[in-house]
Amino acid sequence: MGLGYGWAVPELPEVEALAADLRERVVGRVIERVEVCAISALKTFDPPSTALHGRPVTGAGRFGKFLDIASGEMHLVVHLSRAGWLHYRDALPAAPLKPGKGPIALRVRLDTGGGFDLTEQGTQKRLAAYLVRDPSQVPGVAKLGPDALGSDLPTFADRMRSRRGQVKGVLTDQEVLAGVGNAYSDEILHRARLSPFAITDRLSEDQMAALHEATRATLTEATERLVGQGAANLKGEKKSGLVVHNRTGLPCPVCGDTIREVSFADSSLQYCPTCQTGGKPLADRRLSKLLR
Numbered sequence: 001m002g003l004g005y006g007w008a009v010p011e012l013p014e015v016e017a018l019a020a021d022l023r024e025r026v027v028g029r030v031i032e033r034v035e036v037c038a039i040s041a042l043k044t045f046d047p048p049s050t051a052l053h054g055r056p057v058t059g060a061g062r063f064g065k066f067l068d069i070a071s072g073e074m075h076l077v078v079h080l081s082r083a084g085w086l087h088y089r090d091a092l093p094a095a096p097l098k099p100g101k102g103p104i105a106l107r108v109r110l111d112t113g114g115g116f117d118l119t120e121q122g123t124q125k126r127l128a129a130y131l132v133r134d135p136s137q138v139p140g141v142a143k144l145g146p147d148a149l150g151s152d153l154p155t156f157a158d159r160m161r162s163r164r165g166q167v168k169g170v171l172t173d174q175e176v177l178a179g180v181g182n183a184y185s186d187e188i189l190h191r192a193r194l195s196p197f198a199i200t201d202r203l204s205e206d207q208m209a210a211l212h213e214a215t216r217a218t219l220t221e222a223t224e225r226l227v228g229q230g231a232a233n234l235k236g237e238k239k240s241g242l243v244v245h246n247r248t249g250l251p252c253p254v255c256g257d258t259i260r261e262v263s264f265a266d267s268s269l270q271y272c273p274t275c276q277t278g279g280k281p282l283a284d285r286r287l288s289k290l291l292r
């Protein structure tokens with residue numbers, strides 16, 4: 001668990017909650033100015049960011065884990081990545097930001113004197129913003145599979161079986177289904193009582209139905225809990241709702257067994273052996289490699 005909890009890519013429920021927050025506070029307001037502080041964060045140059053000046057925000061939504069802020073036919077599409085976040089402020093300091101300084105990648109000033117910042121902590125700069133006339137011009141959006149929350153069982157099963165592989169990897173593949181990442185896939189698999197290493201094309205009809213229902217229920221409950229919280233409280237609320245993810249060594253709330261972990265180069269997964277793997281701990285490949 002080398003990575004602190006804050007370093008997690010926002011997933012469908014958090015991005016939906018951020019969009020809901022923006023719909024409440026920002027939609028209908030006029031964009032006064034967009035300040036691009038981290039040049040590398042803005043991946044597009046046509047239209048230029050100045051094209052948003054003087055235009056109203058008309059909508060906020062998401063595509064999978066991408067946040068979408070619309071102004072008429074123009075869309076500011078953002079992938080927050082692992083260390084990125086959105087901060088809304090009722091009042092912004094008047095002085096323009098100095099490019100290349102601090103964690104703020106992009107600032108949007110509104111006619112209210114407030115606005116929001118897209119920020120990124122750390123040194124790996126991966127936050128990506130795109131100003132486009134059509135969201136499908138964003139490469140990651142064009143390739144997204146159907147939304148994980150909106151998919152009925154036949155669509156869900158079809159998509160999951162379209163890739164043969166470990167269910168954890170397939171469920172988090174955005175081209176298969178959009179919106180689920182490392183945290184909620186742990187929660188979904190625990191709820192469905194499936195091993196993260198189960199192979200997709202070997203799942204029975206019952207297991208697939210359980211996985212679909214667990215996906216729907218987990219994402220719906222998390223979204224309902226998070227919407228209305230406001231950007232500032234989302235991360236804490238997300239953490240308090242998690243049952244297995246990032247809870248290595250703690251008791252499973254369903255059966256009381258100890259939650260275990262498998263580590264990878266830059267991530268880890270958590271699961272309950274009794275609920276998910278017939279009581280058998282999964283091999284931790286990093287550990288077995290060290291022991292070999």
Ligand SMILES: [Zn+2]
Binds near residue numbers: 252254255273274
């Ligand atoms: Zn358990």
